Amino acid sequence: MSEILTLDALSVPLRALRLLALDFPELPAPVVDLSAIYPDRLSLSVHPSHGGFAAFEAWRTALGIAPDAVDFHVQCDHRTGVLIAQTEYGGADIKLTGYTEVAAGTRPSEAGAA
Template sequence: MNEVLTLDAMAAPLRALRLLAVDFPHLPAPVVDVNSLYPDRLSLSLHEQNGAFTAFEAWRAALSIDPAAVDFHVQFDGRTGVLNAEAKYAGATIELTAYTRVPTTARLSTAGVA
């Protein structure tokens, strides 16, 4: 039997979003995702154009996420750097993700790799 998820079941991430808007109105606006597949999660994505993660760092600090808890990887294309971290906030799990271009000079070469 399939249960219908109600909007009330998603109250924690929606409450967290409302509080983030009140507590941190000065921070860069992220792409926001709340969905019924993960009803306790609020996803904030930042797409940074400057080759740095300045907006991510501002959000990380605001959410009191330990820098050691941040995961960094480069996507398979070698051109996109990704930072990802999670935090609890207002009863929800906040997933914070940022993407930025990896400068050409910083891309790894596959020359000589077997």
């Protein structure tokens, strides 16, 4: 039988989110995700309506993630480019994901990664 986590089990990513809000209030607001499945992870994602790759780049720079630590791929729909990076901040594992629309007919290598 698995143990049911309490909200206190998510205190590490919640504290990290609070620190991010204090340290970087000027950055674009991302979609924030916490999960009892990964209780030490704080997932931040930015979509085209949130600034897409430009917002991802602002967050990547603020978090001190090296450009070569970013993974780029195009989803199977061939219309969505995705950047993914991970780092540690405030004791939490931060997963940063950025999405953007890829122009029709653009090959993945032309879609542009950070």
